[in-house]
Amino acid sequence: MVDVVKLLYDVLGVRILRHEVIKGGVIIDVKPEDLGDVVRGITEGLGGIYTVVVGVDARGIDGKYHNIYVFSLDNLKTYILIRVRLSPEDPKVESITPIVKGANWGEREVKDLLGINVLGHPDPRTLILPDDWPSNTYPLRKEFNYYVRPKPSNLGSSYVPKRSEEVVALPYGPYHPLLHEPEYFELHIKGETVVDVEYRGFHVHRGIEKLGESRLTYNQIPFVAERICGICGFVHSVCYCQAVENAAGIEVPERALYIRSLVLEVERIHSHLLWLGVACHVLGFDTGFMHAWRIREPVMYLAELLTGSRKTYGINLVGGVRRDVNKDSIEKVVKILKNVKEEYDYFVRSLTSVKEVIKRLEGSGILPKSEAISYGVLGPVARGSGLKRDVRIDHPYAAYKDVSFKVPIYSGCDNMSRLMIRVEEVYESISIIDQLIDKLPSGPIMSEDVEVPEFKEGFSGVEAPRGEDVHYVITGRFSKVYRWKVRAPSYNNIPALKVMLHECPLSDAPLTIASIDPCFSCTDRLVVVDVVSGKKFKVDFRTLARRGRL
């Protein structure tokens, strides 16, 4: 860690007011006016890649608003958290979007939810709040109660879609057979070619962060966190628990770590199989769809065997896991996985025989490497554009330091390479599971003391099937978190669709959208009111069922 700090001082020098080393990262305080230079220094000087912007209403701590810009130094295996403290009267800060495109959404989100003005933002439209949300009402400020439902007002900030006159538009969504969750893509087409795309998301807001900050206790949040996403829920609970553990410096027993990785990999397998099925369906190849899901079914059984539930496993608590694995379940796991591997192998090989599918995958939805870096895309999308990014390697967590596996990288930048990466990752996950099972240590699965001191910061990343999932936690009083920030992978990947869909034939637009394996409910986890109807949106316990129907 120390060398990182030194490096930072070499690059940024006096701009750093103070620094604080936390587990897995470094927090540096800078003046708001220096922000631009600091960010430039970190992206250009240290090759940091944008991760997330966190806005904190820290008036309860030091009477100010905080904006925390997180960058990931993959090569140094650490995160840099740049903190600027803003005056509580009118919080405002220069936009960094001109420097890193990826920050576009993050800054707009902060603007929407905390009322922190972002000056010089290229696209300062409303991102998250509904069109009829009353102005000067900021849900994530502490004075805003989680159960308040403000009256819709048309005076509020309204979302103005950008449309050029000569272009012809096709609406994709909010309710479209392709999208299994409400999102609005507006494809601007010329002939059968997409020339531009307008995105309007955040229809599925559930106010989970606010809920976590206001109502739930430390050990209740994992169960809610798991319901952020219908497919990779476990990722979120692990990530949350790790963040809290990092903040409180809790030592999690080895066995618990192993079990976490084990389940994580199981989840990855079923998620990728699900995606393969969806991809086949989008390409009109329903046979492949059905067979992919046929192969997926034993994996689901396996998850239920290990955790007691097909989805939303609910075995995570701060400080460890609740449920141990026993001998015969381990044997079952090995047996089932062997079978799955054979089936899967056959599936992949016979999928290559379906020429038209392959033809459509190749060369569509191009995302060049440079754009990938600047948008800070994650997971298979990044790896498909030749970026070597994998949290399991870059910021090792759980038990991944003990297992050896290769991260598939393709530089085709198209849908084909994204598909191939997922295909290969399934093999990798299977081998990882085998290794974990061999090395599985004995011992407790829950650490004894789970005391959580107040106002400590924890940051943690987990490699979800869709990419890096990030949670940031400030611990609070009365065994409640002060601030809990979730950033799902799709949050960084969806903006990159603008690039991918450009000049892409209309027939492949759905595939391209699907190729980032978007998880909209992850992305939209935030606010209280549903954009479309302006009505309350119930927390959906049956996300899997919804996705399962497809």
Added chain:
Amino acid sequence: MITSDVLLPIYLLIIGLIFALILRDSKALDPALFISSVASVTMILLAIQTLTSDLTIPKITTELQILLGTSNLLKTFTLSLDELSAFFILTLGIVGLASSIYGIAYIKRYLGVESLSFYSLAYTLFLLSMYLVLVSNDVVLFIISWELMAITAFFLIAFERTSEVARRAALKYLLMSYSGSGLIIMSLLILYLLSGSTSFTSLKGLNLDVTTQYLLMLLFTVGFGIKAALVPMHNWLPDAHPEAPSNVSALLSGFMIKTAVYGILRFTVSLLRLNYYVLGFVLASLGIISAIYGTSMALLQTDSKKLMAYHSVGQIGYIFLGIGGGLMLYPNTLGIIAVSAGLFHVLNHAVFKSLLFLTAGSVIYRVGSRDLNILGGLARYMPITFISGSIASLSISGIPPLNGFASKWLIILSLLLSNHPILVIYASLAIFVSALTASSFVKYLSRTYLSNPIKSLSNIRDVPLPMIIAQLFLSFLCVLLGVFFYVPLNLTLRTVSNIFIADLTSVNILITKVFNILTFLMLLLVMIIISLVVSIYTLRRRARVVPLWTFGTRDSLPTKLGLSATSYYTEFEHTYSFSYKFRLYVYRFIIDPLTSKFMKFVRTYDSVDTYLYVMLVVVDIFLTVLVLIVLTMVV
């Protein structure tokens, strides 16, 4: 009595002319157009009378005295009316009637902008000249009326003097048609020199040596080919026809270009009996080329009238395919059928194409635009126009039981059965062409009447009564000629038999065979009517109107929604680009060299007002006529 029959339309039209001359601006329009519609009716009656009277009656001929030049030299021309001209007169009558009635209301939109009396003058003259072309039995009269037709057409195309596009197009047309008529005149002069008389009857049975035959064939084919806008002599048409007032473009596309067909049949086939096989081959090849080319070009158009104009090229191609194919198989019965099918297609094309132009005109009349990119959704505001437009579109796409199908079916059938490899290939391509036609007209219908309008349509209602009458009249004919197609077919067969002096006994076998398709068409018609009635009277009861499914977007969808007309069939164009490459070559090697000269003219005269062109034209025609007179005097 008979004499006056032939002359009756002429007298009527002359009266119309007088009206147009004496009456002022808008007052001239109604009487002139009314009289010309009456004249058209008389034409129809006359033609039917001729076609139905049995063959033994000799051809109606009459003498027309015209005072020419100085009072002392007097020239008598003979008019004649045989089945061939009668058939074309029938067509002319139908189109003329429709467009005259339509014009009564339509031309009012130019009130105060252009001189309506001038219009009525030109229009009546145009009708008259076309009629004269058909009935003249004399080389000189033929040429005079031919030139008259050309000029009046020019005036009508350039009617919107203010629009430069129109002027350019008109000039282009004029220059091209002059180069065409120049060739025709040349060949007629040759004939005249050979026969020594200007009367057609003297040309009959003129025995020519081979070289002369081929020379004449070439001259006539190119000369009339330009008038008929056969590829590659076509490129004046897509510019000129859209520019004229819609009812005039109906007359132009509906009839004027078919005078070329008449000319070819009259001179090369009926009178001179040139080498049928070679002629047929040339015509059929030109025909199929124009069919494919014109239609595939029409596929890309985003201007409704231009689209139709290109289709005129395509459909003329169909006609020539039929006639040429027939000539190739001449002694064979199928040949007779093919030619008569071609003739039949002349009639049908006249009907549905003029109907199409009229509907396009109605859209212009109400919305004021013919750009398919901004039109749309008119079906709910202009139902009758929509119905007639869709009938015409389906008919031109050869959809049973409409008239377009009958003639296409006969052409394709007779060519396919003729075991002649070339013709079989042509026919199979013709099937392909009709698919293209269908697609391009679905585009026209959807972008004009059905899909989302780009402009907001407010207080648009259907067109005034005269226009509606004209449209309904033609759409009714579309159905009638389609279902009972053997009636007009008999007429054409008879005409053809008269051309070829062929006996119809063998042909009658087909007529007997036709019985079944009639029953089937009846069945089809009944089913269609039943489904229409059922869906309108039972289903509509239950219908509940809901907003368009906009995928759950809260704000109504963006204004420009859907596919612009430009982006229809882009994939097809991309994949089947060879037919478009062909266009490229044609332009590079044939058309551009030709047109460049005309365009030079245009550019030089562009600065000057239209009247300068007119002066040029008038001088030109005087010269031609003078030459002819002198020649006739000399001999």
Added chain:
Amino acid sequence: MIGQYLSLVIMVLIITVLIPVLDGIERKFIRARIQSRVGPPILQTYYDLIKLFRKELLVPSTASKLFIIAPMLSFSTSVAALFIIPYTLSNPLSFEGDLILFIYLLIFSSITALLGGLSSGNPFAEVSSSRELSLLMASELLLGLSIAVIALKHSSLSLSKISSTPVITPSTVLAYITLLYYAFIKSARTPYDIAEAEPEIASGYLIEYSGPLLAFAILGNLVRRYLTTSFFVIVSLGPLISLITSVIPTPIKGLTNYVLILILSMLTYLVLGTASVIHGRYRVIHALDSVKKYTCIPIIALTLAIVGL
């Protein structure tokens, strides 16, 4: 005479009733089986249709009357096309050139369906109709050429004549293959269902349809699908059947022909279904490319036919 017409009507009725069942069979025993599902009951298509007929009928505010008329029109015209097919290798309605009429009726029926969809004013309908028609144009070229071959070889264009006079030469065989391929294209199954492509353009021109109208549209599609299939069967396998049944005495000959042709058509239908299940959907451009590529088959056939093979 009357008897003949009556029997024709009866035969057509039987087939019209059987077509949804045929679809059900395909769904149950081909699709579901290959996707290792239990699958719906055989009569599922009927259940769907009945349900649709019961449902209320929604019409978008932007639609014109054509929206309501079109589905039934396209259905009835496709049924009318059913009357042309010589089920017993002879047809009281048959006449010289009914083959051409048949083709134009197919075009009519599909175009009417498209126009209906278009009149809803939904942008996706436009996209899909543009796709469908591009495919139609491409496939008509294919068809026209193969018909030219048949015309040359049989020197007749009446389906009943063609189907009762066997001509087996290389060129005709190639033409028959082309017709099978044509049937595959026109059946609007994957990979050629680009016009309905559910995930891409939300079932295209059917998007605004619901209730009885949707039922009619679906029926029309099914009938067209069957028509193209049986067209192939009649033209290519008909002669063989006539060879086989030439020995059978006249009274039951017609019946056997009918049954044989029915069975063969159904088998072909199911074979095409199987072929579609193991295909993905083409991109529009790919679909057109493939059709263009296979156009060489009828071209070769035509050259052969002209040479006299």
Added chain:
Amino acid sequence: MSRLSWIKKALEVGVVTRKYPFEHVEIPEGSRGLPEFDSSKCIGCSACANVCTPDAIRVIDDLNEGVRRVEYFVGRCIFCGRCAEVCPVSAIKITKEFELAYKDEVKFIIELKLVKCSNCGKSFTTTRHLNYVLGKVGEGIPELITLCPDCRRKLTINSFITPGGGIV
């Protein structure tokens, strides 16, 4: 491999989907379903209610009837099984029952008698809980047991104060 490999596979695998409601589906051992409440064991300590994330378990004191109700509403339950973990008397068992669609809201309601404070008469906890605590502490100070926490605190404080007002 050719396309036919799909058909081959399908034939060899056979039908894998099930006619579920009519067929029994085997779910693995230890998967978490409906929690079962043993009202005979429950002492109403409301530990389960505290850990319950979605508020599926609620504890309500009905003072005028003098009972404490432990309500469980399956509609909110996420089947995490925390309640079973924290229950001191293991009155809650997690079953494998997962077919939970009923017409009416399924509620388990356990009614437990509340004890009144022998001093102020305020009811503060259930009898069973009291007995449970007794069992734990064994020979404690029985007279304090029947007092509510407030009275107990008062009593304790008073016990330090001498009648004279001075502190012991």
